[in-house]
Amino acid sequence: MPGSTRRWTRTPASRRRRASEPRRAFTRSQLLDAVWGVDWFSDDHVVDVHVGNLRKKLGESGSRPRFVHTVRGVGFRFEPNSKR
Helix, strand or coil, X not given: CCCHHHHHHCHHHHHHHHHCCCCCEXXXXXXXXXXXXXXXXXXXXXXXXXHHHHHHHHCCCCCCCCCXXXXXXXXEEECCCCCC
């Protein structure tokens, strides 16, 4: 895709930075900026769709997540060793 190279070049560093901070809650805006860049124009709830897809792939439900937790009023948090 034209222009997609610029977006994806920052993704590995962003993932490493986010992965190095487990249990920290990130806002939707922080996640959008880290993955798609500050010049991305879209509804920030696109993150919800991607988190839902990630949860499906991990085999968890939104009501009883094991790894990706919703932090009400904030965003999302990754819990690497969750026992739920």
